[in-house]
Structure formats: structure tokens, C-alpha cells
Amino acid sequence: MLIRPSQIPILPKEPTSSVPEYSSNKQPVHVSPIVFKGDIKEAIKKKLELAALNEKLGQxxxxxxxxxxxLYRQHLKWKRCLPRIKPYYAVQCNPxxxxxxxxxxxxxxxxxxxxPEMKKVMDLGIDASRIYYAHTCKQxxxxxxxADHSVKTMTFDNVDELYKIxxxxxxxxxxxxxxxxxxKAQWGTGNKFGASLSAVESLLKIAKKLALDVIGVSFDVGSGCSDTSSYQVALENSRKVFDQAKNLGFDFHLLDxxxxxxxxxxxxxxxxxxxxxxxxxxxxxxLFTPDVQVMAETGRFYTASTLTVCCQIVGRKMLPTQNENDVYRNYMYFVNDGLHGSFAPRLLYQDVLNLKVLMKxxxxxxxxxxxEPTYPCSVWGHTCEPGDCLTENTRLPLLTAGDWIYAENMGAYTIANSHFCGFQRPKTVYVDTYRNL
Ligand SMILES: Cc1ncc(COP(=O)(O)O)c(C=O)c1O
Structure with a gap:
């Protein structure tokens, strides 16, 4: 079912001061309510104008x-294409x-x-019943x-975890x-998580003995898997586990x-x-009658395309060439973000990096x-770590310190990264282009 425009969450259009949002049963969380009125380009221009002043530390x-x-467009797409599957947003992807x-x-x-992720969600006033604890080996x-906050639904894949639970x-x-x-995945998880099908029966028997309530099955075909047969096999195996569980006296009704x-x-x-x-x-x-609820843990689908990273070239090195007049020499650009910041290896692994010129x-x-012509170059991250290189081989027009580059589709596994070398998490400018269409 599509959401009507009147049901779109109302977001403030005009910049106002920072105020507490969402009444929570705990501490209110202070969130800046600023959502930029114009489009992405306008927002970027405003920010670059400020940056050019360069008056304050970190401007x-x-x-x-x-x-x-x-984000809203992705949601509409999900609802249209997977109406039976309830999405659970993977907070780790972009918190x-x-x-x-x-x-x-x-x-x-x-x-x-x-x-901490559960607390973050609950502190926003979101009920614990809406949280799924999706780690199979829990601290x-x-x-x-x-348990104290009534987060009940969680996964397991081994005997020790059952006793711990x-x-x-x-x-x-x-x-x-x-x-x-x-x-078939770009990034598989099977070597770390999951029980083999041969272990299912004994796990369920132990759960029964411990009077634990097992209500369903979860599987993961791996990140970036667009192979339909992987899903087909996983769903068929899940069906088998549902049947096994029924024979052991369980009433499975949830599939993840x-x-x-x-x-x-x-x-x-x-x-x-x-x-x-x-x-x-x-x-x-x-394979599954309508009474079986189906859910998915998904992060990247929602957020990947929502975020643009803009970074400044803070330095440039020209590599020596044999011919002094050779304009096609290699350039090394140093930017104020990197592998320990937004350009996490996990993101680069997915081969989506496409650096473009933002301001020249x-x-x-x-x-x-x-x-203008482009030249071969490498782009290096902001830390002192020698491996901190965004790309060793790309082409950009001739840039210099003070120019800016940007990368789109950076909304997944970027903002959660470290403060290595004292660098701060980049500030975010929020835009809502759905309303400006
Ligand atoms: C348990 C779990 N659920 C969901 C996700 C979300 O993955 P994605 O952001 O690729 O959708 C991950 C990612 O690693 C995960 O480990």
C-alpha cells in the first residue's frame, strides 16, 4: 500500500534553533531540526560559501x-516491490x-x-517492541x-547462546x-554467522528443553547478492526448518x-x-502461507543513495616526470576525509566510488x-596512515588546494566511522528533495 502525500512526515522547512524532539520516556534527544529549503545544489553552495570564509576552526x-x-523514495519503492516484507532498518548502516x-x-x-544502538533508538521515543536484536553472539x-527494556525478538545460531539467553x-x-x-554475495557472512541445517534439530531440541520460545528462522544470502537462486534455496531451506520445528512442537510464524x-x-x-x-x-x-510474517533487516537499500560526501583538497603533490613539459604527469591529491572516516573499506569494497569535481x-x-582535460591522479585520505588512499588511480581535471570534490551514494557505512587522528565526524546538511520536485 502506498503512503499518501498527506502521510509523509512533516519536516520543518525553515532553519530554527536546536530544540529537543520526540518526547521520550528517558532523556530527550537534542536534534537540530534544520532541513534545507532548497535543493542539493543550493545547500552545497551555501555550505561552500561558508567554507570559503574559513574563519572558524573546521569551517x-x-x-x-x-x-x-x-529516503522516502526508497521507502515507496520497497512498499511497491516487497509489500509482504516488513523492513527493519539496520541502524549500524547509518545511525x-x-x-x-x-x-x-x-x-x-x-x-x-x-x-548502545538499542538505547539510541529507544531514546528517540521508539518503543522497544519495534527493536530486533540481530546479533547471534550477544554481549x-x-x-x-x-531484557530489562523488553526488547524481546532476537537471533541465535548456537547452543551456548541458548544457555546465555x-x-x-x-x-x-x-x-x-x-x-x-x-x-554469490559481494560480502558473505556465512563463515561467521548461522547454524548449519544439520545442527537445526539438536538446537531446537535444546531450546525446547530450556523452555525457550523459538518463533522463526533468519537467513542471510550476503551483502550485495542479486542472485535469485540464492534466495530461492534459502527460502526452501527455511521452509524445511519451519516443518522440522512444527514436528518438534514449535509454532513458527516469523521469517527474516x-x-x-x-x-x-x-x-x-x-x-x-x-x-x-x-x-x-x-x-x-x-512456500509460506499469509499467516507467516516476513521481515528483512535492511540498511543500505534505504540510505546508500541519500548521502553525498563533499571534501576539500587540502594539498597536492606532483610526481616527478622525465619530461619537464609533460602535462600528463601524475598528481597526488590529499583530501580532508579518508578510509578512517567516510570512505570506509567496506564501502569501497562495493566498488561504488566515483569522485567528481565539486568546486574548482x-x-x-x-x-x-x-x-576540461582530465589527468591521471591518486586521492589520499586525511590521516597519517600510509594505506589511507581513496583511490590510487583515477582521472580528475587539474585541481589545487582549496578546490572541492564529492562522491554520491555514500549513505551506507560512512558516518559511523572513527575519530582516528582527532578528525571529527563531518557535519550534515539535510535536504528534502521530495518536496521540491
Ligand atoms: C545482522 C545484519 N543485519 C542487517 C545488515 C544490513 O545490511 P545492509 O546495510 O547491507 O542492508 C547487516 C549488515 O552487515 C547485518 O550484519
Whole structure:
């Protein structure tokens, strides 16, 4: 069912001062309510104007532009393509408070893997019943925290975890995570998480003996898996586990298909999200009756395309060439973000990095075609770590310190990164382009 425009969460248009938002049963969380009125380009221009003043410490830092309107478009796409599957937003993917709140308003629930993530969600006034604790090997204090706050739904894949859950959270509702073929994924998780099918029966028997409530199955075909047969096999195996559980006296009614296979941006030569979703839906309906609830833990699908990282060139080195007049020599650019910041290896692994010119000679080039010649270059990150290189081999026009570059589709696994070398997390400018269309 599509959400009508009147149901779109109302976000303030005009910049106002920072005020507490969402009444919470705990401490109110202070969130800046500023959502930029114009489009992405206008927001960037304003920010660059400020950066050019360069008066305050960090005014010329790397910054993010986050489009909440794009988040909404992704949600519409999900609802259209996977109407049976309830999305749980994987907070680890991008823990930005505005994203969490926006998605909560759209009706998403939340996949958390640590106590602090659960607390963050609950501090926004979101009910604990909307949290899924999706780690199969849980830290004891986090598990206690979950029990104390009535976060009940969680996963397991081994015997020790069952005993731990019995001791610390005996009223939990459990999903058994099974291993499935993740060989078609860009980033598989099967070597770390999941129980083999041969272990299922003994795990369920032990759960029964411990009087634990196991309510369903979870599987993960791996990140970036757009192979329909991987889902087909995983769903068939899940069906088998549902049947096994029934024979052992369990009443399974929840299936978690994970969902980290959905990249959020279709890739050339691979099935689109729409095609993948159509296949999954068909298989689901053929194997599971409508009374079985289906959920997915998904982060990247929602956020990847929402965020643009803008960083400044802070230095340039020209590599010596044999011919002094050779303009085609290599350049090394140093920027104020890097692998320990927004350009996490996990993101680069997915091969989405495409650096473009944002401002050159004080002219904003956002989404403009650059007509000048480009030269081979490498782009290096801001820390002193020698491996901190965004790309060793790309082409950019001739740039110099003070110019800016940008990368789009950077909304997943970027903002959660470290403060290595004292660098601060970039500030975010929020835009809502859905309303400006
Ligand atoms: C348990 C769990 N759920 C969900 C996700 C979300 O993955 P993605 O952001 O690729 O959708 C991850 C990612 O690692 C995960 O580990």
C-alpha cells in the first residue's frame, strides 16, 4: 500500500534553533531540526560559501548532504516491490538520528546489534517492541539491557547462546539463523554467522528443553547478492526448518530474509531490485502461507543513495616526470576525509566510488559536465596512515588546494566511522528533495 502525500512526515522547512524532539520516556534527544529549503545544489553552495570564509576552526571540513526525500523514495519503492516484507532498518548502516526518526515515522522497525544502538533508538521515543536484536553472539550486558527494556525478538545460531539467553533473557522470542549459500554475495557472512541445517534439530531440541520460545528462522544470502537462486534455496531451506520445528512442537510464524542483499542502487548487468523483489515475492508466496510474517533487516537499500560526501583538497603533490613539459604527469591529491572516516573499506569494497569535481576556481561544479582535460591522479585520505588512499588511480581535471570534490551514494557505512587522528565526524546538511520536485 502506498503512503499518501498527506502521510509523509512533516519536516520543518525553515532553519530554527536546536530544540529537543520526540518526547521520550528517558532523556530527550537534542536534534537540530534544520532541513534545507532548497535543493542539493543550493545547500552545497551555501555550505561552500561558508567554507570559503574559513574563519572558524573546521569551517572548511568535509561535510555531508543528506537527502531525506530520497529516503522516502526508497521507502515507496520497497512498499511497491516487497509489500509482504516488513523492513527493519539496520541502524549500524547509518545511525543518523534524523534518518532513524524519519523511518520510524514511515513505520519501519529497527535492527540493532548492540546495547548502545538499542538505547539510541529507544531514546528517540521508539518503543522497544519495534527493536530486533540481530546479533547471534550477544554481549551479556547488552542482553541484560534488552531484557530489562523488553526488547524481546532476537537471533541465535548456537547452543551456548541458548544457555546465555535462558540465563539473562528467558522471555525472549528467538529466530534461528541458518547458514545459506552466500557465495554469490559481494560480502558473505556465512563463515561467521548461522547454524548449519544439520545442527537445526539438536538446537531446537535444546531450546525446547530450556523452555525457550523459538518463533522463526533468519537467513542471510550476503551483502550485495542479486542472485535469485540464492534466495530461492534459502527460502526452501527455511521452509524445511519451519516443518522440522512444527514436528518438534514449535509454532513458527516469523521469517527474516535479512535483506542486506539489496544495494539500493541497481548495478549494470545484474537483476534490478524490482526483478529480485518479484522473484522473492513469488517464491515466498509459494512456500509460506499469509499467516507467516516476513521481515528483512535492511540498511543500505534505504540510505546508500541519500548521502553525498563533499571534501576539500587540502594539498597536492606532483610526481616527478622525465619530461619537464609533460602535462600528463601524475598528481597526488590529499583530501580532508579518508578510509578512517567516510570512505570506509567496506564501502569501497562495493566498488561504488566515483569522485567528481565539486568546486574548482570558486565555481560550483555540482552535477556539471567538466569540459576540461582530465589527468591521471591518486586521492589520499586525511590521516597519517600510509594505506589511507581513496583511490590510487583515477582521472580528475587539474585541481589545487582549496578546490572541492564529492562522491554520491555514500549513505551506507560512512558516518559511523572513527575519530582516528582527532578528525571529527563531518557535519550534515539535510535536504528534502521530495518536496521540491
Ligand atoms: C545482522 C545484519 N543485519 C542487517 C545488515 C544490513 O545490511 P545492509 O546495510 O547491507 O542492508 C547487516 C549488515 O552487515 C547485518 O550484519
Amino acid at each position: 572548511d571540513d568535509c561535510f555531508y548532504v543528506l537527502d531525506l526525500g530520497q 543518523d538520528i534524523k534518518i532513524i526518526k524519519y523511518l520510524a515515522t514511515l513505520g519501519l522497525d529497527f535492527d540493532c546489534i548492540t546495547g 551479556a550486558s547488552y542482553l541484560r539491557f534488552a 535462558k540465563a539473562l533473557s528467558p522471555n525472549a522470542q528467538l529466530l534461528l539463523r541458518i547458514i545459506t549459500d552466500d557465495s 530474509i535479512n535483506g542486506d542483499g539489496f544495494l539500493g542502487i541497481d548495478q549494470p548487468g545484474k537483476p534490478s531490485f524490482r526483478q529480485l523483489a518479484a522473484n522473492i515475492s513469488k517464491t515466498l508466496d509459494s 576556481d570558486n565555481v560550483c561544479m555540482y552535477r556539471k559536465t567538466v569540459k
